[in-house]
Amino acid sequence: MKFLLSLAIALSSTVVFSQAGPIDFEPTGYGANWAWTTFENGNNPSVQMVANPSASGINVSSTVCKFTALVNGAPWAGFESVHGQGIGVFNLTAANCQIKVMVYKSVISPVGLKFATPSGASSGQILVSNTLVNQWEELTFDFTNVLSNPTSIGIDQIIFFPDFAQRSDNNVCYLDNIKFSNQDGSQNAAPMGPAPTPNYPAAAVISLFSNPYVNVPVDTWQAPWSQAQLTDLQIQGNDTKRYSSMNFAGIETLGGNQLDLSDMTHLRLDYWTANMDPFKVKLVDFGANGQYAGGDDSESELSFQPIAQTWNTLEIPLSQFSNLNSLSHFSQLILSGEPVGTGVVFIDNVLFFDENLTHTTVHEAQLMEVYPSPFDEVLHIKSQENISAVVIQNILGQHLMTLSFEQNEVEIPTSHLPYGMYVVQVHTQNGGLQQVKILKK
DSSP states (O other), rough: OOOOOOOOOOOSOOOOOOOOOOOOOTTTTSTTSOEEEESSSSOOOSSSEOTTTTTBBOOOEEEEEEEEEEESOOOOOEEEEEEESSSOBBBTTTTTTTTEEEEESSSOOOEEEEEETTTTTBBOEEEEEOOOSSOOEEEEEEEEEEGGGGGGGSBOOOEEEEOSSOOSSSSSEEEEEEEEETSSSTTTTOOOOOOOOOOOGGEEEEEEEEETSOBBBOOBBSSSSSSEEEEEEEEEEEEEEEEEEEEEEEEEEOOGBOOOOOOOOOEEEEEEEESSSSSEEEEEOOTTTTTTTSSSEEEEEEEOOOOOSSOEEEEEEEGGOOOOSSTEEEEEEEEEEESSSEEEEEEEEEEEEEGGOOOOOOOIIIIIEOSSOOOOSSEEEEEEEEEEEEEEETOOOOOOEEEEEEEEEEEETTTTOOOSSSEEEEEEEEOOOOOEEEEEE
8 A cells, every 4th residue: 555655854843854755656656646737838738647658668667647748838838746735845955856757758858857845936947858769768857056045945846847948849748757866755664554464274384474373493584694674573563574775685594494395385475665676585495415505505586576565465386486406405585676775675474385285365265366377368357355456577577567457357468478477466456465376378
């Protein structure tokens, strides 16, 4: 579930830092539902939230912002948020003054950005020209030189000039993913509720970390070679782990705690992140001698594209870790992803289960069906709750499509997909459930 992050910092007795970001224009994110006003642009409507014209390269998001700069409009035609709404109230500081904006345009021309205070006083616009046409490009607007100005205090409005130039034609401009340096809110965001509760029979489970089960011994959740910070916390009474400053985190069951997982069929893991994409899971087995680099080690890693700010539930067949020679001496679970060094992820319900002993779990029998498997021209999904999104990736974790819905039964045309293995992620509108299936076509 996405929510408006309000991070209050005592910058003064009246000024609050509360900028919302990244502005991604997704229906459940920031920007799409804000009130935007168009200025100096003839009779053009404000702005539109539309499908990504080219979901490729650096931007594969579903929804973007579209602005049409009219030929009879002013060179400085643009659009702006309503004072005090959406963007909140914040100060420009050294931590958030470099704003990154993705643009997709058919012409090369300056893109302008500025901020304003409630009185209308402006930070002054910064112009940065795109250098590419008909493909996504990320521009950086550096407001370092205005940090000492009074207009950098108490900002409550953001203003864009997508095509700051004289025009001989109507020019369509797309904007997306506006980020405020590392202070986009994502590193401070947190789940509003705990992860979904697993409902597998205890006899079918080997649990490393999950409140409903008796957990086996784990040597460490932050191996000395990890590049991440670990915090143990509770969310509504449910034990949860938070990794921040994330590059990779090692979870080890070494020595006498090595696990024999040869009877297990699946890895279950719940994770929540606001800024990591992709999220990677690696399993490592030290082989019969139980020693690192003993000559019979094997490891395998899978990559996943999360839906931000909702609990993502992975139920991964262990057979998909194709480079593992064995799981009878399981020794390490390694979590990683991007952005390197600033990623934050919450973890719960790290366990292995035997699918042969559980066929009536909450996820598979009561709440959701994903069929057929193998599938061919159409994939069917039924859920007791309304489906909000379906994400399909190939087995390498490469994004293929994201579809949005508001119904509990959907059919997805898949005739264009080549034969192979696919990761299908299904999200429901309450944000509390994600079903992940690895299916064959």
